[in-house]
Amino acid sequence: MANPTWFTRVSNFLTQIQAVSDTEFRKLRRDPSEVLTRAFQPAIWLLLFGEVMANVRGLATSSSSYLDFLAPGILAQSVLFSAIFFGISIIWERDLGVLHRQMVSPAPRSALVLGKALASGFRGLTQATMVYLLALILGIHLALEPFSILGVVAFIWIGSALFSTFSLIIACLVKTRDRFMGIGQLLTMPIFFASNAIYPIEIMPTWLRALSSANPLTYEVDGLRALMLADGITKYGLATDFAVLFAATSICVVIAARLYPRLTE
Amino acid sequence: MPTNQIVIQTRELTKVFGSFSAVQSLDLMVRSGEIFGLIGTNGAGKSTLIKMLTTLLPPSAGTASVASFDIVEQASSVRAHIGYVPQLLSSDGNLTGYENLLMSARLYLIPRAIRKKKITEALERMDLADAGNRLVGQYSGGMIRRLEIAQAMLHEPAVLFLDEPTIGLDPVARHTVWNHLLDLRKQEGVTILMTTHQMDEAEALCDRIGIMHQGRLTVTGTPKALKDHMGKGATLDDVFAANTGSDSEQSGRINAVKQERESARAHG
Numbered sequence: 314m315a316n317p318t319w320f321t322r323v324s325n326f327l328t329q330i331q332a333v334s335d336t337e338f339r340k341l342r343r344d345p346s347e348v349l350t351r352a353f354q355p356a357i358w359l360l361l362f363g364e365v366m367a368n369v370r371g372l373a374t375s376s377s378s379y380l381d382f383l384a385p386g387i388l389a390q391s392v393l394f395s396a397i398f399f400g401i402s403i404i405w406e407r408d409l410g411v412l413h414r415q416m417v418s419p420a421p422r423s424a425l426v427l428g429k430a431l432a433s434g435f436r437g438l439t440q441a442t443m444v445y446l447l448a449l450i451l452g453i454h455l456a457l458e459p460f461s462i463l464g465v466v467a468f469i470w471i472g473s474a475l476f477s478t479f480s481l482i483i484a485c486l487v488k489t490r491d492r493f494m495g496i497g498q499l500l501t502m503p504i505f506f507a508s509n510a511i512y513p514i515e516i517m518p519t520w521l522r523a524l525s526s527a528n529p530l531t532y533e534v535d536g537l538r539a540l541m542l543a544d545g546i547t548k549y550g551l552a553t554d555f556a557v558l559f560a561a562t563s564i565c566v567v568i569a570a571r572l573y574p575r576l577t578e
Numbered sequence: 579m580p581t582n583q584i585v586i587q588t589r590e591l592t593k594v595f596g597s598f599s600a601v602q603s604l605d606l607m608v609r610s611g612e613i614f615g616l617i618g619t620n621g622a623g624k625s626t627l628i629k630m631l632t633t634l635l636p637p638s639a640g641t642a643s644v645a646s647f648d649i650v651e652q653a654s655s656v657r658a659h660i661g662y663v664p665q666l667l668s669s670d671g672n673l674t675g676y677e678n679l680l681m682s683a684r685l686y687l688i689p690r691a692i693r694k695k696k697i698t699e700a701l702e703r704m705d706l707a708d709a710g711n712r713l714v715g716q717y718s719g720g721m722i723r724r725l726e727i728a729q730a731m732l733h734e735p736a737v738l739f740l741d742e743p744t745i746g747l748d749p750v751a752r753h754t755v756w757n758h759l760l761d762l763r764k765q766e767g768v769t770i771l772m773t774t775h776q777m778d779e780a781e782a783l784c785d786r787i788g789i790m791h792q793g794r795l796t797v798t799g800t801p802k803a804l805k806d807h808m809g810k811g812a813t814l815d816d817v818f819a820a821n822t823g824s825d826s827e828q829s830g831r832i833n834a835v836k837q838e839r840e841s842a843r844a845h846g
Contacts, residue, residue: 325687332684340672410666417632418685419658577634
């Protein structure tokens with residue numbers, strides 16, 4: 314192992330990512346109750362909020378119904394909400410001591426972070442399945458071709474990775490569950506409301522519009538809106554949406570990998 | 579059995595938290611195959627020292643090498659050559675014993691072809707073969723400790739660090755853990771650095787003991803030499819009392835005590 318080849322290095326790195334993500338996946342499969350109960354939240358947004366707001370005149374968007382407009386936003390919201398509290402489980406693992414086991418291993422910290430980020434994608438996808446079922450029942454015009462579905466999967470995965478890594482950074486900074494809960498609540502609402510998730514950017518005041526276009530959730534929603542709906546359109550273009558999310562995720566992974574060792578100090 | 583090769587060496591190793599010196603200018607040397615026990619009051623700096631040697635905590639000053647690698651400059655190489663059983667519960671209760679070992683095998687890059695074989699052997703060695711497919715949450719404290727040792731030893735490290743290995747365990751479970759540790763040393767020649775609060779444990783396992791007090795190593799030696807030095811009929815308790823002074827009432831801050839109780843509860 315004196316001079317591992319490029320291929321060996323990549324394959325080792327992937328194995329170490331898998332070490333972390335696979336355990337998360339197994340735990341989720343064994344006890345999906347948390348993810349399933351979380352799925353009630355998008356249902357409430359679509360059924361209660363959506364049905365009422367659809368009648369508000371200012372929100373009527375061109376020919377498609379407000380529910381069609383709202384569904385991808387709520388999907389993005391469920392990705393955000395389930396990922397943003399991911400940090401709590403990391404703090405929990407640190408308090409237990411499980412995290413120490415990973416930290417004393419020779420695995421690069423970036424592999425440990427990516428393993429967690431990848432695993433949060435499983436949660437996001439479980440949520441998405443519930444939102445799709447509900448959307449079908451509500452008669453929302455979904456695009457069900459394989460390309461669209463694959464695109465949605467990719468956007469959910471990268472969105473989950475982004476917000477869970479962001480959450481991990483906060484966990485590394487605050488280190489306790491109580492403080493995390495406070496900050497998590499504080500961040501979630503601005504990220505959600507300063508985005509195009511539940512209303513179009515066009516009806517926002519100028520300052521909020523600027524804020525919204527700097528908000529990664531906006532690009533998550535924009536991508537999902539194009540891919541999820543039968544006649545979906547994107548404002549920024551799918552390539553831009555994905556590029557923004559990818560860049561933001563990369564930055565978060567680098568920062569999280571730097572901060573991660575703080576948790577077990 | 580101990581050889582002349584030095585496996586752990588620290589030079590003026592120091593860790594400062596704010597104005598509090600957890601470890602002060604500590605010099606320690608442990609030889610290959612040795613079982614070295616650190617004893618001391620709560621907050622004496624034992625866990626901080628272990629955290630530095632396992633690369634979890636960067637030192638404030640001084641140097642240290644483990645398995646011939648510098649703990650700061652070659653942290654990743656150090657990690658590849660050590661096993662660590664923290665005081666806290668480090669196996670995941672929501673996974674089976676097998677799955678916990680599988681995670682370790684992947685993190686340590688044990689080749690896929692021999693992964694299953696290694697895990698099965700590790701479970702057998704720690705008498706956990708029948709429990710491999712049960713959730714760790716259903717294990718007894720002693721079984722969890724054995725699984726944690728199996729996880730820490732899976733990649734055949736040169737040095738094994740154990741922080742209070744039998745805390746919270748009943749006497750039978752304690753003895754089982756002791757026997758397994760002695761076996762590991764005998765069969766694999768692993769060097770062990772452990773902390774303990776229990777004098778009988780230090781006497782049963784350790785070739786040499788170091789007593790820590792207020793971040794310093796006040797005395798080191800074999801249990802017998804330390805007792806002989808105190809005079810006829812002296813016990814390790816006497817040695818401990820003589821070397822930690824009478825201020826143990828003041829040591830052991832709330833966090834140290836809290837962590838210890840949590841760990842005891844988790845394993846008990």
